[in-house]
Amino acid sequence: MSTSPTTAAPPAATVRTPRTGMLALFGIAAVAVMLVAPFGVYPVFLMKVMCFALFACAFNLLLGYTGLLSFGHAMFFGGAAYICAHTIKVLGFSPEIGILAGVAFAAFLGLLAGLLAIRRQGIYFAMVTLALAQMFFFFCLQAPFTGGEDGLQGVPRRPLFGLIDISKDINLYYVVLAIFVFGFLVIYRTIHSPFGHVLKAIRENEPRAISLGYRANQYKLLAFVLSAALTGLAGSTKVLVFQLASLTDVAWQMSGEVVLMTLVGGMGTILGPIVGAAIIVTMQNYLAGLGEWVLVIQGVIFVAAVSLFRRGIVGEIIAIVSYYRSGKQQP
Amino acid sequence: MDTVSDVPYIVEATGLTKEFKGFAAVKNVDLRIRRNTIHALIGPNGAGKTTCFNLITKFLEPTRGTIRLNGRDITRTPPADVARLGMVRSFQISATFPHLTVVDNVRIALQRPMGNSFHFWKSESSLDSLNERAMALLADVDLTTYADHLAVELPYGRKRALEIATTLALDPEMLLLDEPTSGMGREDIARTADLIRRVSKNRTILMVEHNLSVVADLSDTITVLARGEILTEGPYAEVSKNPQVIEAYMGTGGAH
Numbered sequence: 001m002s003t004s005p006t007t008a009a010p011p012a013a014t015v016r017t018p019r020t021g022m023l024a025l026f027g028i029a030a031v032a033v034m035l036v037a038p039f040g041v042y043p044v045f046l047m048k049v050m051c052f053a054l055f056a057c058a059f060n061l062l063l064g065y066t067g068l069l070s071f072g073h074a075m076f077f078g079g080a081a082y083i084c085a086h087t088i089k090v091l092g093f094s095p096e097i098g099i100l101a102g103v104a105f106a107a108f109l110g111l112l113a114g115l116l117a118i119r120r121q122g123i124y125f126a127m128v129t130l131a132l133a134q135m136f137f138f139f140c141l142q143a144p145f146t147g148g149e150d151g152l153q154g155v156p157r158r159p160l161f162g163l164i165d166i167s168k169d170i171n172l173y174y175v176v177l178a179i180f181v182f183g184f185l186v187i188y189r190t191i192h193s194p195f196g197h198v199l200k201a202i203r204e205n206e207p208r209a210i211s212l213g214y215r216a217n218q219y220k221l222l223a224f225v226l227s228a229a230l231t232g233l234a235g236s237t238k239v240l241v242f243q244l245a246s247l248t249d250v251a252w253q254m255s256g257e258v259v260l261m262t263l264v265g266g267m268g269t270i271l272g273p274i275v276g277a278a279i280i281v282t283m284q285n286y287l288a289g290l291g292e293w294v295l296v297i298q299g300v301i302f303v304a305a306v307s308l309f310r311r312g313i314v315g316e317i318i319a320i321v322s323y324y325r326s327g328k329q330q331p
Numbered sequence: 332m333d334t335v336s337d338v339p340y341i342v343e344a345t346g347l348t349k350e351f352k353g354f355a356a357v358k359n360v361d362l363r364i365r366r367n368t369i370h371a372l373i374g375p376n377g378a379g380k381t382t383c384f385n386l387i388t389k390f391l392e393p394t395r396g397t398i399r400l401n402g403r404d405i406t407r408t409p410p411a412d413v414a415r416l417g418m419v420r421s422f423q424i425s426a427t428f429p430h431l432t433v434v435d436n437v438r439i440a441l442q443r444p445m446g447n448s449f450h451f452w453k454s455e456s457s458l459d460s461l462n463e464r465a466m467a468l469l470a471d472v473d474l475t476t477y478a479d480h481l482a483v484e485l486p487y488g489r490k491r492a493l494e495i496a497t498t499l500a501l502d503p504e505m506l507l508l509d510e511p512t513s514g515m516g517r518e519d520i521a522r523t524a525d526l527i528r529r530v531s532k533n534r535t536i537l538m539v540e541h542n543l544s545v546v547a548d549l550s551d552t553i554t555v556l557a558r559g560e561i562l563t564e565g566p567y568a569e570v571s572k573n574p575q576v577i578e579a580y581m582g583t584g585g586a587h
């Protein structure tokens with residue numbers, strides 16, 4: 001790597017937002033690719049990537065844009081999955097009602113967990129969220145309606161809105177794509193809203209934000225609830241794809257995986273979590289035959305990513321691009 | 332609740348005490364700040380000046396004592412609400428939002444009274460109406476050319492200027508400045524002192540300052556703090572002759 005002798009590397013968050021026009025163009029191109037993708041790639045795989053990408057984006061709203069590291073997001077992902085699966089399979093509702101129930105539950109759980117955790121700072125916040133998620137895990141393990149070790153299997157894919165036949169993977173694919181794009185746009189808008197500006201200020205310097213009259217905890221709580229709700233959307237959607245909700249979805253490994261995806265892709269970047277999710281899910285698929293070794297390899301990747309690309313893949317790309325751009329502007 | 336805005340003192344702290352695990356950083360301090368004056372708080376390092384600031388603005392809970400702002404008891408008011416009542420502080424170590432642009436730093440302050448700060452569904456273009464005022468505030472502290480830089484990229488003295496601009500964006504009635512000129516070069520100090528004098532019109536300012544010529548120049552009243560207690564209080568000419576003050580400064584290696 002060649003480094004300029006005079007200037008230090010740009011700071012991590014020289015992540016100046018790329019121009020909106022360019023981003024919109026890129027977004028349209030990406031959606032266009034995704035529209036034809038299932039004809040080349042196994043749709044279930046793509047749906048899985050989208051579910052986890054949405055999960056990671058929702059998580060990143062908290063980690064990257066609010067500065068809160070939650071180590072318990074599996075409770076929202078898995079909790080929503082159970083509620084969605086139960087609503088559809090046992091109560092017999094249609095998929096859209098199942099998803100709404102899952103999201104509502106995740107938001108409510110997010111409110112409760114947030115109220116308990118938000119006053120803690122840094123590692124204590126992570127520990128409280130982990131502890132709550134573990135309690136929720138044991139609740140799910142014991143509660144009869146979750147199906148214990150078996151989980152809730154064979155959740156039916158009834159027609160969406162009584163109209164759209166989602167029993168075929170290719171049809172469901174477009175529904176999942178629509179959900180993903182919707183979730184992504186909600187997150188994007190949140191980040192670029194008046195609320196998002198305050199969140200960034202709190203992340204940057206909480207005492208200063210308070211001294212300007214912002215009741216920081218209320219903003220963090222709303223961010224937490226939004227993140228939990230969108231995580232619930234991802235978890236509920238996953239139920240439609242795999243027709244299954246299980247303990248895997250609420251286990252602490254799931255909370256860890258989303259941290260991994262976000263950091264590998266680049267926290268605090270819009271696209272980083274998507275890239276990170278795609279990489280991790282792809283890896284899991286290709287290495288599935290290796291059994292437990294997947295975890296070891298994931299660990300190695302994590303350590304490598306954190307030590308080599310501290311800003312994550314997308315974060316590094318942004319840093320390099322803005323470095324050369326500013327280099328050209330100021331000769 | 333009605334506030335009594337015609338009391339002569341905007342801030343009245345009585346018997347203010349802060350103990351950290353038995354160590355009293357601030358002991359039984361009575362501090363009264365007269366409206367529309369510049370009041371300086373001076374004293375050697377570790378005297379408890381910043382702790383006093385933290386207590387008055389409620390960033391710390393006092394162990395004992397009461398604080399009134401405009402006659403209203405704020406002893407149990409959370410810090411963000413104190414700011415909303417019109418008392419805004421700066422910090423000893425420059426407190427900007429480092430990875431926001433300079434203009435966004437000021438806009439964050441301007442945004443708060445708009446009441447849209449929880450609106451996560453609105454576009455950020457709803458904040459564009461603040462740009463004009465933000466730029467005017469930046470012009471006031473000669474930061475116009477830096478508007479689009481990240482705050483972290485500013486030289487130190489300019490960061491402090493940005494902090495003052497951000498604070499002024501709230502148009503506070505009462506301003507607390509913790510060492511506003513620390514780390515500045517001669518020119519920046521003069522510029523900042525000038526700015527403080529300029530903004531003190533119709534405002535009350537309490538400032539901690541080690542630069543005694545700035546203190547002499549600007550302040551109407553000086554309170555000298557040493558080891559958490561008030562040593563003396565009065566105008567500069569009086570305070571500077573006080574043998575106890577001279578001793579307190581010499582005893583700890585002097586002011587900066």
Ligand SMILES: Nc1ncnc2c1ncn2[C@@H]1O[C@H](COP(=O)(O)OP(=O)(O)OP(=O)(O)O)[C@@H](O)[C@H]1O
Pocket residue numbers: 351356374375376377378379380381382383423
């Ligand atoms: N959170 C804390 N916990 C324990 N002790 C503290 C804490 N904050 C301040 N102190 C102690 O209280 C005393 C007063 O500190 P303070 O920061 O108020 O001094 P100061 O007058 O602002 O000094 P300086 O001129 O160096 O800024 C110091 O001895 C300091 O070590």
Ligand SMILES: [Mg+2]
Pocket residue numbers: 380381382423
């Ligand atoms: Mg101090």
